[in-house]
Amino acid sequence: MGLVSELRRRNVFRMAVLYAVAAWLIMQVAEVIIGLANLPEWIGPTILGLLAIGFPIALIFSWFYELTPEGISLDKDAAPGESSTTVGGKRFELIVISLLAAAVILFAYDKWWIGPPPEKSIAVLAFENMSGDPEQEYFSDGVSEEILNLLAQIKPLKVIARTSSFSFKGKEVDIATMAAQLNVRHILEGSVRRAGDRIRITAQLIDAADSTRVWSQTYDRELGDIFAVQDEIAGAISDALKMKLALVAGEAIQPTAIRAASTDAYDAYLQGRELIHHRIRDTLDDAVRHLERSVSLDSDFAPAHAQLAIATFLHKFGEDEARRTAIRHLDRAQALVPDLAEAHAGRALLAMNDDPESAIEHARKALAANPNYIDAMTWLRIALQALGRNDEAHAVLEQMLVTDPLSIIARNHYAGWLGSRGRIDEAHEIADRMIAQNPSAGYKLHALTSFWDEGKLAEALSWGLRASRSDYFAWNALTLVGEYDEARRIAARSAHWIDVAEGRWDDAIRVAQKQAQLNPNSSNLLVDAAEVLYRAGRIEEALPLYERAFDMAPEGRPIYVWGAYYAIQLALARRKAGDEEGAQAAAQLSRQGHAESRAAGEKDSVADMLEASIAAFDHDPDRAIEALRSGLRHGLRWWPFLDDPLFEELRDEPRFVALREELDAVLAEEHKKVLQLICFNNPVPDDWQPMPETCEGVVEQSSF
Numbered sequence: 001m002g003l004v005s006e007l008r009r010r011n012v013f014r015m016a017v018l019y020a021v022a023a024w025l026i027m028q029v030a031e032v033i034i035g036l037a038n039l040p041e042w043i044g045p046t047i048l049g050l051l052a053i054g055f056p057i058a059l060i061f062s063w064f065y066e067l068t069p070e071g072i073s074l075d076k077d078a079a080p081g082e083s084s085t086t087v088g089g090k091r092f093e094l095i096v097i098s099l100l101a102a103a104v105i106l107f108a109y110d111k112w113w114i115g116p117p118p119e120k121s122i123a124v125l126a127f128e129n130m131s132g133d134p135e136q137e138y139f140s141d142g143v144s145e146e147i148l149n150l151l152a153q154i155k156p157l158k159v160i161a162r163t164s165s166f167s168f169k170g171k172e173v174d175i176a177t178m179a180a181q182l183n184v185r186h187i188l189e190g191s192v193r194r195a196g197d198r199i200r201i202t203a204q205l206i207d208a209a210d211s212t213r214v215w216s217q218t219y220d221r222e223l224g225d226i227f228a229v230q231d232e233i234a235g236a237i238s239d240a241l242k243m244k245l246a247l248v249a250g251e252a253i254q255p256t257a258i259r260a261a262s263t264d265a266y267d268a269y270l271q272g273r274e275l276i277h278h279r280i281r282d283t284l285d286d287a288v289r290h291l292e293r294s295v296s297l298d299s300d301f302a303p304a305h306a307q308l309a310i311a312t313f314l315h316k317f318g319e320d321e322a323r324r325t326a327i328r329h330l331d332r333a334q335a336l337v338p339d340l341a342e343a344h345a346g347r348a349l350l351a352m353n354d355d356p357e358s359a360i361e362h363a364r365k366a367l368a369a370n371p372n373y374i375d376a377m378t379w380l381r382i383a384l385q386a387l388g389r390n391d392e393a394h395a396v397l398e399q400m401l402v403t404d405p406l407s408i409i410a411r412n413h414y415a416g417w418l419g420s421r422g423r424i425d426e427a428h429e430i431a432d433r434m435i436a437q438n439p440s441a442g443y444k445l446h447a448l449t450s451f452w453d454e455g456k457l458a459e460a461l462s463w464g465l466r467a468s469r470s471d472y473f474a475w476n477a478l479t480l481v482g483e484y485d486e487a488r489r490i491a492a493r494s495a496h497w498i499d500v501a502e503g504r505w506d507d508a509i510r511v512a513q514k515q516a517q518l519n520p521n522s523s524n525l526l527v528d529a530a531e532v533l534y535r536a537g538r539i540e541e542a543l544p545l546y547e548r549a550f551d552m553a554p555e556g557r558p559i560y561v562w563g564a565y566y567a568i569q570l571a572l573a574r575r576k577a578g579d580e581e582g583a584q585a586a587a588q589l590s591r592q593g594h595a596e597s598r599a600a601g602e603k604d605s606v607a608d609m610l611e612a613s614i615a616a617f618d619h620d621p622d623r624a625i626e627a628l629r630s631g632l633r634h635g636l637r638w639w640p641f642l643d644d645p646l647f648e649e650l651r652d653e654p655r656f657v658a659l660r661e662e663l664d665a666v667l668a669e670e671h672k673k674v675l676q677l678i679c680f681n682n683p684v685p686d687d688w689q690p691m692p693e694t695c696e697g698v699v700e701q702s703s704f
Helices: 003-009 012-037 043-064 084-112 134-151 162-168 175-182 223-245 263-276 281-297 302-315 320-336 341-351 356-369 374-386 390-403 408-420 424-437 439-454 457-467 472-480 484-490 495-502 505-518 523-535 539-551 563-576 580-599 605-617 621-633 645-650 654-680
Strands: 065-068 071-074 121-124 186-195 198-207 212-222
Touching (some): 012 043, 121 162, 121 175, 134 186, 134 223, 134 263, 175 186, 212 223, 263 281, 281 302, 302 341, 320 341, 341 356, 341 374, 356 374, 374 408, 390 580, 408 439, 439 472, 439 605, 457 472, 457 654, 472 484, 484 495, 495 505, 495 523, 523 539, 563 580, 563 605, 580 605, 605 621, 605 645, 621 645
Antiparallel strands (some): 065 071, 186 198, 198 212
8 A cells, every 4th residue: 555545544634634724723713812811922932833843743643543433543453444534534524624614714704804893982073174264174173183082081982093083084975984984883073163262163973873963062162262162072972972881980081181371372282283194394394383382382281392392303303403302392291291192102202213112111101191192003013113022013003903994004004014924915905995095195005015025116116106206116116227317316315325226335425424424323324324335345434333323222132123134234244343253243133133023924025135144144055045036036126135245255156146147137127117117108297207318219018
């Protein structure tokens, strides 16, 4: 009897399928329990390891033992009529079919079944501006947001964040549709009319299940009573929900707004806060101006100080003077209100790259005060990732999607997470849905996925141009196919990286060093300057810059998300300086970061490139080349990565030469597609046109 036949007779194949399905189900259940019970991260990998150990044991057991009508017995003791190919085999098949059915049900539930919205849930829509003056839009939005933030303080109530709730503004969408998209039971809508020193605010609470009105009220007040009105509305909703939902005593606590000394100070605060939400450089400049006016009118208005700190730091991100100014206003805000959510969020923003432990502490405090503060969640997630706490970071991302289901930021992060795990189609599906809400954001997400996860440069360029002619992925795509002059036309502050790609080292080094000198405490800019020198082959000059940047990092951790990649460059620089012990210490940081990314399920080009770099440093050419080959499959195209000094020993290796030829062929094909796109199928002809000389001699090809 052949080996395959004997394996089949002894049900070894059936046992393999049975074990694999059962193990998958166990891991799915374990993931849910670990998340709900907030158990340590090591439990998941431990269970996986035990299941892996058990697999060969199960196969061995299946070889030596058989199921018979009398129970389990050694194969040699079982009578022919009792063979597992009859009784035991049927039992195996029944068990496998049952487990497969359970797996299908679990998969369907996880993917498609959302379930009814929580009873204690609400979305506050942007109140309609009835003042007849579009310039008053910020005021009606501000009133709505203040009420939303007050309701978020009611512990048992799920309150959808501003980004998602306000996304329906100006759109003809019925209550049931909005509630379904936000997964909430209740909707609060209303209007604000401001005329001189008088305001009229109307509000109504609607049960989306049957569109019935739970509560409604109209408030006519002096403008100076705006804080009292906001408190009254939040309190009335709390009382209405308390009766409707039978909340126990103490659950619905009366929230209270922080008051400004004057309506002018509050007005300037609302204008500044509204502009921060836009995250555009020019509007951030205006936000700073409005918030400076607010604190000048009322130096004791804590929220204005905190928002001014946030606006200042975002406006001039990484600049030392901006950091000092932000800290001064955060100190003032917390001296006035120690537990202010905005102040803790500001601390998290300032610390998330250079002191992630502190950022995590402050972000969690901000969320304790305001559970739907989406910016605090974003900065918390970044800090957790910087420390390699990927499971916690992903849990925060999932909470962001629950709290702010239509958030562009959260969905961008989630799509990036999908792409890094090879789930490309799902990432593009998210981008398609985002286009309906915010076309530019959807185009950017398509560009990101095409560029990083697929290496489709012409496709990334097409999406990037539609998003913005200065889009990061647009100028990168042009750079990588060798259209350097076209890339410089649309690159704003990153032209020195185009110089790097073209080999114009003196220009690139001069710009990068100037940026680092202007901001000597920015680890990001120090690393940029170091990498330019490193790629130019001036590794000895790069070493002190790397050292300074890594001195700013948390002890034992590489700096920010790309830190593990830069750590291996530092390792090579130390090795060339004769410090092998220091080189191995830096390499260990890189190995640690790579192990964490792989354990988190990342299998994208960034992880492949890091693995290749580590392998080259460790003099392991087979592993390095295999990782580079995997990277090419995963879309690795960025910069002349094969010219990295780490691969110096591989330059003449035939397999490495073949990889370079393969990459050159891919880039040449993408270059043809790029020229066809910009010369004959330009997606934004009214906004941008290539230079005439770029298209000289280019012939239109129908195949493109």
